[in-house]
């Protein structure tokens with residue numbers, strides 16, 4: 425009986441550790457948005473992949489150079505997704521924390 429209870433406690437701790445960390449890596453095909461950075465800043469995916477931006481800290485946006493698939497202007501939590509259908513290079517930035525697509529809070533998704 426005690427063993428079963430200990431097992432339950434151990435399983436709960438493992439589950440809490442897996443679910444509770446909102447500042448860790450965002451996962452495959454995902455970008456963490458925090459500390460005025462996109463992490464990873466450069467992501468390569470296959471065609472037809474949906475990429476998820478996970479807003480973990482601060483207020484930011486995801487604005488693409490091609491003008492498609494942008495997030496809300498001032499997003500401070502939750503997720504934003506864009507599906508990339510065809511191959512290409514898709515630069516994006518946070519308009520709050522960068523002036524152009526080459527410096528500041530910028531990122532790129534390469535679809536190949």
Ligand SMILES: [Cu+2]
Nearest residue numbers: 484518520521
């Ligand atoms: Cu920002």
